[in-house]
Amino acid sequence: MRHPGRWVAIAVIGVLVAMFVHLLVTNKAFNWSFMVDEMFRPPVVEGLRGSIALLVTSMLIGIGLGVVLAIMRLSENPILRGVAWAYTWFFRAVPRLVLVILFGNLGILWARIEFGLPFDRQIGALFGVDDFQARLFGFSALEILSGFVAGMLALGLSEAAYMAEIVRAGIQSVDEGQTEAAQALGLTRAQVLRRIVLPQAMRVIVPPTGNETIAMLKDTSLVAFVPVSTELFFQLRAVGSRTFQVFPMLVAATLWYLLVTSVLLVGQYYLERHFSKGAGRSGRARTTLRGIAAENGGTTGKVAGT
Amino acid sequence: MTELTVSASPDGTAAVSGPMVRAEQVHKSFGSIEVLKGIDMKVRAGEVCCLLGPSGSGKSTFLRCINHLEKINAGRIWVDGDLIGYRERGGKLHEMREKDVAAQRRAIGMVFQRFNLFPHMTVLQNVVEAPVLLRRVKKAEARDRAAQLLERVGLGDKLGAYPGQLSGGQQQRVAIARALAMRPKLMLFDEPTSALDPELVGEVLDVMKDLARDGMTMIVVTHEIGFAREVGDHLVFMDGGVVVEQGDPREVIANPRHDRTRAFLAKVL
Ligand SMILES: Nc1ncnc2c1ncn2[C@@H]1O[C@H](COP(=O)(O)OP(=O)(O)OP(=O)(O)O)[C@@H](O)[C@H]1O
Numbered sequence A: 001m002r003h004p005g006r007w008v009a010i011a012v013i014g015v016l017v018a019m020f021v022h023l024l025v026t027n028k029a030f031n032w033s034f035m036v037d038e039m040f041r042p043p044v045v046e047g048l049r050g051s052i053a054l055l056v057t058s059m060l061i062g063i064g065l066g067v068v069l070a071i072m073r074l075s076e077n078p079i080l081r082g083v084a085w086a087y088t089w090f091f092r093a094v095p096r097l098v099l100v101i102l103f104g105n106l107g108i109l110w111a112r113i114e115f116g117l118p119f120d121r122q123i124g125a126l127f128g129v130d131d132f133q134a135r136l137f138g139f140s141a142l143e144i145l146s147g148f149v150a151g152m153l154a155l156g157l158s159e160a161a162y163m164a165e166i167v168r169a170g171i172q173s174v175d176e177g178q179t180e181a182a183q184a185l186g187l188t189r190a191q192v193l194r195r196i197v198l199p200q201a202m203r204v205i206v207p208p209t210g211n212e213t214i215a216m217l218k219d220t221s222l223v224a225f226v227p228v229s230t231e232l233f234f235q236l237r238a239v240g241s242r243t244f245q246v247f248p249m250l251v252a253a254t255l256w257y258l259l260v261t262s263v264l265l266v267g268q269y270y271l272e273r274h275f276s277k278g279a280g281r282s283g284r285a286r287t288t289l290r291g292i293a294a295e296n297g298g299t300t301g302k303v304a305g306t
Numbered sequence B: 001m002t003e004l005t006v007s008a009s010p011d012g013t014a015a016v017s018g019p020m021v022r023a024e025q026v027h028k029s030f031g032s033i034e035v036l037k038g039i040d041m042k043v044r045a046g047e048v049c050c051l052l053g054p055s056g057s058g059k060s061t062f063l064r065c066i067n068h069l070e071k072i073n074a075g076r077i078w079v080d081g082d083l084i085g086y087r088e089r090g091g092k093l094h095e096m097r098e099k100d101v102a103a104q105r106r107a108i109g110m111v112f113q114r115f116n117l118f119p120h121m122t123v124l125q126n127v128v129e130a131p132v133l134l135r136r137v138k139k140a141e142a143r144d145r146a147a148q149l150l151e152r153v154g155l156g157d158k159l160g161a162y163p164g165q166l167s168g169g170q171q172q173r174v175a176i177a178r179a180l181a182m183r184p185k186l187m188l189f190d191e192p193t194s195a196l197d198p199e200l201v202g203e204v205l206d207v208m209k210d211l212a213r214d215g216m217t218m219i220v221v222t223h224e225i226g227f228a229r230e231v232g233d234h235l236v237f238m239d240g241g242v243v244v245e246q247g248d249p250r251e252v253i254a255n256p257r258h259d260r261t262r263a264f265l266a267k268v269l
């Protein structure tokens, strides 16, 4: 026995796992068959679909707007820099839960949202026209801003503030010589950013973005406060309180979130491998699936085992 | 034999077409520190001009002014008759738009001390990128020419390698090929061999000599006195932001007229 400590650890862990499995199997509160029945019911699957749609759309808004904000933050124009700073300041300061409720109630400010000439009524009054209106189109704010869109905007706009910082760090991690060499070849600043700087920045941007995506998956449950009901956790809790089987539904939620996170981790692995081209002598990705799974707390037993 | 196209005319016609580079009273300051204090210089087409001087004398800064990587505070620079970075209208200078500055840079190749290859692209992609993006050359055509250029600098077998897998000397030769792919009329070299192990310096200098023989106009900042003597047509010695002495390289190196030149040469020779 070369590693006696290791064997002791294995024995201790073995006993703990056995106790845990015993608990899972024997404790009636888990009610496994009920849980499995309920977790694939149409309203729950619908809720899962809603959560994933929220995740995808809010992350798209977050990443897109985040890149724009990061570029503004790094520009030479002090006004753009200031606007980007103020945006980041606001959306990082306000808790997501508060933002979600706030966006759900924006309908109080405007009954309708309309696009057209700003201050048209005041301008009309200036020229002696009563109730002058120059509006191109509009829609009811109560319809649009309650529900899915409000939740998506609250999460996406908040995410953009965090993504802006991540993208900025990524851009700044690229050696300035890269920009110079590209400019010397005759690339414009936009071309330098798109072809040379951002692809290299991705190596720094992708891992924290993976974290953000997983955090966002969990934060989609906040939209219940908008309120939005086509959302995974809301649906599972509804089943739980209707049937007085709260605990099995909490376990079902845990399992769903674990599953989706695992899928996201696999995606992250391939993205990282793609963007680490040319890094290091071997020119190959150095990160491994195992490494990522361990970094995230090793919760993905299935993935880590491959 | 692969052929290397160089748009500069050979020595004979150079006098007719005017200088490739002309600098007049170029001033440049960083904050309150004046780094260039009125540089005048002429480089004829097809000529190799070596720029020597102690550290901090402003050699790199001047080189970077020629392709407008640095904005000058006063004076003028022309490359092949075009005023760099500014447009003259009614006796006044107007700053060029970014797009036009970028267009001017396409005719001027630059090679850096630290190579600055794009690490996320293969050797071939490094060379192909700019011509395809900027000169609207067809991909296949650009690839053929890139392969020729890389063959020419002795890297025909490294097309698929990433820069991180190459030695310093190999990387610098790729950087030269990358600049040549834009078919420049002028090449700027900023201490191209200073970051290399001594045994790798020769392979890069050989490529540069080859280029000079082909009639490329070159401005080379270097501490390689041997190169200046052998290949240089003109030598400019700078110190403290001014041109101290210039002339035929062999002449200046053998009989420096200025004390500062003498002191500098004594140190590097
Ligand atoms: N971006 C900058 N900001 C402030 N000062 C600068 C900047 N670039 C260069 N300088 C200063 O300008 C002076 C000239 O620098 P430059 O790099 O042109 O010298 P050099 O002759 O190339 O020297 P070396 O042989 O060390 O490369 C130095 O004192 C340097 O500190």
Ligand SMILES: [Mg+2]
Pocket: B059, B060, B061, B190, B191
């Ligand atoms: Mg220098």
